[in-house]
Amino acid sequence: MKDYYEILGVNKNAGINDIKKAYRKLARKYHPDLNPGDKAAEQKFKEINEAHETLKDPEKKKQYDLYGSLGARGASGPGPGPGRGGDFEGFDFSTSGNSSFGDIFETIFGNVGDQRPHGTRRGRQAERGEDLLYSMNLNFMDAANGIETTIQVSHKQACVACKGKGIDAASKKSTCPTCGGSGRVQKQSGFMKFGSICPNCGGSGVLPGAPCRSCGGDGRVETTSRLRVRIPAGVDNDSKVRIAGKGNAGRNGGPEGDLIITIHVTPHKVFRRNGQDLEMSLPLTYAEAALGAKIEIPTLEGSSLFKVPPGTASGQKLRLKGKGIVNPKTGANGDLYVEIRIVPPSTKDLKVRELLKEIEKVSPYDPREELGR
Ligand SMILES: [Zn+2]
Ligand SMILES: [Zn+2]
Structure with a gap:
């Protein structure tokens, strides 16, 4: 938590008039209009306003004094104490309606709109x-x-x-619609509320012209x-x-x-994706699987002639290197895996059945060898 007394250069027993006096003196020194482009001065100006905002209000001052002293006493834990920067939590220190910025513009510069020509709008953050x-x-x-x-x-x-720019070029200054002229907006963080500088006007509470009618000021x-x-x-x-x-x-x-x-x-009705690899199932006839074949299969590029070696079994997976999906980050290609599926011939025809039996006789083999007996 910032030490508001230190920022204004007053001691803790300072009266409201001393606080206001100190504030005006500092505000005059660090006002952005007098320090164009000076980020440090701008920051200081914001701090001064923040401090004044709280200390000028007896109720807020009381809260601040209490909160500050509690924080200083608690030596352990990340409790708030002097030197800890950032916004308040747990207290609502922002003002609504009445503006300390309004005050300072009145007291130091008179009527802002008359003093600040068009084009000098500052503080609206990119x-x-x-x-x-x-x-x-x-x-x-x-x-x-x-x-x-x-x-x-x-x-x-x-x-x-x-x-x-959001400003009607033919118009004069106006109250900032985002903060209603207070220069501050409330932010909600969890169930805590805290005030911060209005991003639309940079805390000045005024815009150098009416909002543009085409875009509503956005x-x-x-x-x-x-x-x-x-x-x-x-x-x-x-x-x-x-x-x-x-x-x-x-x-x-x-x-x-x-x-x-x-x-x-x-x-896809044929391809399944597995990372960068593609998978597809390839139905073969009994003869194609047994004798080997050259089959035209679909690929990402169109089609490819795929060589099935003789004696290929159902369930076997054959790989086509580099025919998978490219990795958009590395440019490396995956592979295409072709899983063989043997489709039996129709055996409605008596002749087909006899021929198949003939094959069994001529070339007997045990496909269940691996199951053991
Ligand atoms: Zn504003
Ligand atoms: Zn516009």
């Missing part, structure tokens, strides 16, 4: 645009081989009317775009493809977010 999530269904072959396709996405792009408008995207070969079910810079436009000059496409792959 924010990266949000990532957009998109879901894409691909058939098995397109996922395995990759595809370039056009999709339609709804996203926010920089508002043309205000050039992304600086961005919702739009639908057609986008050409390339899905790399080898994506799997639930793979995520990130298209950099195709998400929402940033705010206040921040960079664009990304478009993240989640892939859903529909199953």
Whole structure:
């Protein structure tokens, strides 16, 4: 926890007038308008305001004094104590409505709008645009081989009317709509509330103009775009493809977010995927398996002539090296495993039955040898 008395340079018994006096003196010294571009001064200015915000209010001061002294007494544990930075937890120190920033602008600079010309808006922080999530269904072959396709996405792009600034160029200053002019917003963390500097106005509570009517002050408008995207070969079910810079436009000059496409792959009637390997089942006739054969089988590239060696058994798995799915990260190819399935001939015909018996007689063998007796 920051020591607010130290920040304002007053002792703990200082009265409200001393606190206000110290605050004004410091605020005058560190005000951003007098220290353009000075980050350290800006930080200091924020601290001074934070300290003043609390100490000027008798009720908050009491809470702070109590909280601070409790923290200092508890020597063990990560209790709050002087030097521990960050926001308060457990207390709501933010103001609503009345603004200390308003106070300082009144007391030091008079009416802000008259003093600050257009174009000197500061403090609105550049924010990266949000990532957009998109879901894409691909058939098995397109996922395995990759595809370039056009999709339609709804996203926010920089508002043309205000050039992304969110301000109506013809207007004068206005109260910040995000914080209602207080310069502070409340954040919820679990069940605790704490105040922080308003990101929209940087704590000043004012914007140098009315919100742009086209975008409502966001600086961005919702739009639908057609986008050409390339899905790399080898994506799997639930793979995520990130298209950099195709998400929402940033705010206040921040960079664009990304478009993240989640892939859903529909199953294939022949191929099953196992990591980078493909598996398929190949039905053979009795004769093909026994005598060997050259069979045209489907592959990712189209088809391939597959050589079945003589005496191939049902259930045997034969490997075609490199005919699997490419790993989109490494570029390495998996293999294709072909599992043999022997389909018996139809034996409705008497002649077929006799011929099969003939084979048994001519070439007797025990296929159950390995079972033992
Ligand atoms: Zn604000
Ligand atoms: Zn606009």
